Amino acid sequence: MSIQIIKAGLLDSIQGLPSIGKQHEGFSPGGSMDIVAHSVANALVGNKKEAAVIEMHVPAAVILFTKETLFAFTGAATSATLDNETVYANQPIVVNAGSILSFNHQIHAARIYVAVHGGFVIKKGKLQKNDGLATAQSFDYHFEGIGQLHALTLGWTANTQDFYRSNNIRCIQGPNMNVLDTKEVAHFHHKRFEIDIQGNRMGFRLKSDAIQHSILPEFLSTAVTKGTLQLTPSGQIIVLMADHQTTGGYPRIGTVISADMASLAQMPIGSSFGITWVSMLEAEALILAQESNLQQLENACKFKLQEYFSEK
Amino acid sequence: MSDSPPYQLYPISDHAVTLDFGGPIRLEINDRVHRLVASLQQNLLPGITDIIPAYNSVTVVYDYMTVYQQQLKNEKILPVYSFIENWIEQNLKDYSSNVKTTDEEIIIPVCYDKSVGIDIEFVAQQHNLSTQQVIELHTAKTYRVFMNGFLPGFAYMGIVDPAIQTPRHESPRPLVTAGSVGIAGVQTGIYPSNSPGGWQIIGKTPLPLIDENENLLLKPGGFVKFKAISLLSFEKLSKQ
Numbered sequence: 176m177s178i179q180i181i182k183a184g185l186l187d188s189i190q191g192l193p194s195i196g197k198q199h200e201g202f203s204p205g206g207s208m209d210i211v212a213h214s215v216a217n218a219l220v221g222n223k224k225e226a227a228v229i230e231m232h233v234p235a236a237v238i239l240f241t242k243e244t245l246f247a248f249t250g251a252a253t254s255a256t257l258d259n260e261t262v263y264a265n266q267p268i269v270v271n272a273g274s275i276l277s278f279n280h281q282i283h284a285a286r287i288y289v290a291v292h293g294g295f296v297i298k299k300g301k302l303q304k305n306d307g308l309a310t311a312q313s314f315d316y317h318f319e320g321i322g323q324l325h326a327l328t329l330g331w332t333a334n335t336q337d338f339y340r341s342n343n344i345r346c347i348q349g350p351n352m353n354v355l356d357t358k359e360v361a362h363f364h365h366k367r368f369e370i371d372i373q374g375n376r377m378g379f380r381l382k383s384d385a386i387q388h389s390i391l392p393e394f395l396s397t398a399v400t401k402g403t404l405q406l407t408p409s410g411q412i413i414v415l416m417a418d419h420q421t422t423g424g425y426p427r428i429g430t431v432i433s434a435d436m437a438s439l440a441q442m443p444i445g446s447s448f449g450i451t452w453v454s455m456l457e458a459e460a461l462i463l464a465q466e467s468n469l470q471q472l473e474n475a476c477k478f479k480l481q482e483y484f485s486e487k
Numbered sequence: 488m489s490d491s492p493p494y495q496l497y498p499i500s501d502h503a504v505t506l507d508f509g510g511p512i513r514l515e516i517n518d519r520v521h522r523l524v525a526s527l528q529q530n531l532l533p534g535i536t537d538i539i540p541a542y543n544s545v546t547v548v549y550d551y552m553t554v555y556q557q558q559l560k561n562e563k564i565l566p567v568y569s570f571i572e573n574w575i576e577q578n579l580k581d582y583s584s585n586v587k588t589t590d591e592e593i594i595i596p597v598c599y600d601k602s603v604g605i606d607i608e609f610v611a612q613q614h615n616l617s618t619q620q621v622i623e624l625h626t627a628k629t630y631r632v633f634m635n636g637f638l639p640g641f642a643y644m645g646i647v648d649p650a651i652q653t654p655r656h657e658s659p660r661p662l663v664t665a666g667s668v669g670i671a672g673v674q675t676g677i678y679p680s681n682s683p684g685g686w687q688i689i690g691k692t693p694l695p696l697i698d699e700n701e702n703l704l705l706k707p708g709g710f711v712k713f714k715a716i717s718l719l720s721f722e723k724l725s726k727q
């Protein structure tokens with residue numbers, strides 16, 4: 176036993192990267208909602224990108240470390256309490272056995288990620304259980320002792336600001352954009368879209384007056400992806416998130432670009448954003464830039480950690 | 488393929504491209520879908536993560552960075568989505584003769600008793616048939632598994648005999664139990680797990696459609712025939 180949930184939060188779960196090769200059988204890819212925060216948390220503690228992390232919402236779980244480790248948290252919380260000390264996001268933190276981590280500080284976004292050095296050991300098939308982590312549930316991790324643990328933080332912080340935007344989400348236009356009338360299309364970029372309370376890991380409902388008419392053609396079911404903007408018969412848009420169904424028959428008016436999915440995943444209920452249409456070429460340039468920046472950050476973390484461990 | 492029907496090819500995301508034959512649900516078109524899928528699987532490229540067949544479309548999902556990095560090795564650099572589109576079109580040209588798809592037929596035992604086929608009397612009434620006639624018409628045909636979707640292991644099958652085609656309920660039931668066999672228009676299907684659902688439930692199978700290792704009984708492209716069983720054997724088989 177290495178980590179124990181001593182107080183369950185709202186919808187805590189263990190998540191990896193989206194799974195591959197099962198969508199044709201109807202299995203949702205799942206995985207962390209905010210892949211950037213997931214990846215940064217893993218990079219900070221020297222894990223591979225695919226290592227499992229804990230995804231938490233607000234209120235977040237209270238966690239007891241029963242074994243020493245190196246951990247990091249990223250995403251929605253800028254700080255947390257580790258025993259009586261304030262600790263900060265986006266830093267590798269050394270923790271002793273018996274320490275308790277809680278998130279009672281102000282939270283600015285929707286999802287918090289916690290990674291431990293070596294990753295959580297998860298039985299196959301357990302990754303996408305989203306029914307929450309129960310109190311007293313515990314998870315093991317591999318940890319090779321790093322000798323005397325005295326430093327609380329290792330002294331560096333990853334800058335993740337540039338990965339996120341708050342006011343505007345970029346999308347490519349979808350194959351069924353033509354179900355909108357010309358006036359709706361023309362005014363689309365002036366409209367705001369608010370994250371409705373009914374959202375979950377499958378999809379966010381967006382409140383907006385962008386679409387007025389409600390007579391919509393039906394389409395034969397076809398594959399949909401993360402980020403797809405589906406137009407429901409009531410005129411409401413649903414944007415598909417990590418646990419989305421693999422196929423759907425609602426008109427697809429657009430898709431959020433991959434580079435903006437982390438930003439969208441972090442938007443709290445009640446916040447709103449505008450939609451900007453971009454071309455496929457722009458979307459590709461933006462995903463390339465984001466992946467390169469993430470790679471750079473991962474390399475920097477690796478280098479720093481090597482330096483730290485070699486001094487031990 | 489010389490007699491290839493018209494199609495549209497378009498990105499639906501910056502990591503997925505769809506080839507869409509269009510039109511209503513038709514066996515010939517869905518057959519092309521599964522042959523294209525088989526061809527794409529035979530000629531797989533690094534970075535392709537999912538190939539998803541639907542009634543009349545195939546969607547290829549890919550990892551942008553992996554495909555991009557492969558592309559860097561080539562002399563001619565295309566946008567990644569164009570590169571994927573070209574690959575799909577290439578397979579569309581080649582798939583005519585040498586691609587083999589499955590023709591295995593799976594027999595599904597179904598109890599059509601009204602205690603588990605809660606809408607069978609309604610379906611019969613709609614068409615001025617006896618429930619026995621509904622059972623005969625539903626078990627007479629071999630169905631194609633057009634696609635999986637909606638839930639893990641949910642198989643969309645067809646084409647249902649026009650004499651028993653019935654539209655789905657206007658508002659879905661909050662709970663349809665696992666194994667329930669339903670009809671919705673030209674489609675027939677089996678709920679693999681408990682779920683809300685709007686299809687007309689005419690029977691129930693004792694067979695599990697998905698096992699604990701997430702293996703499916705009914706996969707896209709396969710064929711299915713239903714066999715009527717008594718309530719007694721349904722209960723016996725359910726206990727196994």
